Amino acid sequence: MSDNDRSTSGSPDELRRRFQILERVAIFFTLPDNILHALSRRLAPASAAKGSVIVHQGDPGDTMFIVESGRCEVYVEESPGHTITIALMGPDDFFGEMALISEETRTASVRALEDCRLLTLDRKTLYETVPAESDALIELTKLVEQRKDTLPNLIARARMVAPEQAASTVAVYSPKGGSGRTTIAVNMAAALARRFPGEVLLVDLALPYNHAALISYLTPTGCLAAASQVPPQNFEEAVLGAILHHPGGMMLLPGVLRAEQADLITVDLVNRAMGILVNAFRYIIFDLGVAFTDIVISVLDHSQRVLVLVTPELSSLKDVGELLSCRLRSISTAPSRTRRRSRARSWS
Incomplete structure (x- = not known):
């Protein structure tokens, strides 16, 4: 995966496009426009070639990824050489949000199924931009716990015979x-x-x-x-x-x-x-x-x-x-x- 330097500026069209993407991300629904505009200026673009692994299970991280275009596969490795796909991601979906709240290692890997354009948000930027008492942070914390608790169910569901x-x-x-x-x-x-x-x-x-x-x-x-x-x-x-x-x-x-x-x-x-x-x-x-x-x-x-x-x-x-x-x-x-x-x- 390739990253561009985090930028606090961009063309008006680029910032408008980022703002529209953030508006569609569920955990940011409650944020006012001024906070969304501030986040838009501080998102970092990234790209991932088809077949590349964007995040690795077990690695540390402090960044969440928003899919701008392309499709990704979320999978876990149960044993060496044996993986289970637990989710598929497309435009406006996001992953890696656990890294924004917790310092735990990644619980799953994510692979690009197509050439992907991504936007990244790191922990430092989030807490500098979004008020600590905002509903968005409360929802994000709730979502992190929700996904952690349901990971075993996702794995079991993936194994289940129809x-x-x-x-x-x-x-x-x-x-x-x-x-x-x-x-x-x-x-x-x-x-x-x-x-x-x-x-x-x-x-x-x-x-x-x-x-x-x-x-x-x-x-x-x-x-x-x-x-x-x-x-x-x-x-x-x-x-x-x-x-x-x-x-x-x-x-x-x-x-x-x-x-x-x-x-x-x-x-x-x-x-x-x-x-x-x-x-x-x-x-x-x-x-x-x-x-x-x-x-x-x-x-x-x-x-x-x-x-x-x-x-x-x-x-x-x-x-x-x-x-x-x-x-x-x-x-x-x-x-x-x-x-x-x-x-x-x-x-x-």
Whole structure:
């Protein structure tokens, strides 16, 4: 890998481009523009040729890398000559963030799969530029601990053989906000994951927010919406790369990182993603938003089980009545129970 000298200046176009990249990096979402501009001036460009190793497992480091262009492979060496790929990185992804917070050695190696352009940020620059009390540093520290805790799960997941059958799908829906829908969806996924660690995925489609990650104490760095922007040949790795690994064994795919990304989520995008995910997990749980959109209708129509939460209010009862009257499929109801009578359409 080649490095250029760290510069506190640059052409206006170069600084504008760096600023736009930083705006898209999840851990910097909370930083004000003046701090992002200051970081933009102090980032150092670097390049990595296809096949070169950018960081080595076990080496010390004090630098985080942001991928500007190209693709990288994150892998761990379990024994001499035997490696396991645990993640793939593309534009706007980042790695090496542990070096900014901790002086521990690198926990994984990163190899360039293509010629890559990178931006680097070292520990000294970070602490000189970003206020110590900022939310960004808190999120970065949280993310470092999250990735350290889930590294064993990533390795185990990489070794896992795909299930013989397509995933069982469960949609959790309520027409009323504040019903506890997201909490129940998270707890359902967590309970299943205790029995099947690494085989249960929660998909957060409660647009336009990503509260499932918040409730799960996870810091998202990728999302389904971002996967819609990659070339078709990289779509699968973008979807799988956006999945968060909870230390308890549950997996979580955020729909969006920012509210404005909600417009990128379409029925076609969800169907494309599900074509990949149903063959990679045993159970998939959907947390659906209140609005009865085409996406919600499609997920309800395809899911094998639907859990509808009803609050004891007249308006909620009326809305659920309309939901049950929709011609999604035949449903029979009993007190505290909903039972599927005819099989729903499947993604598999």
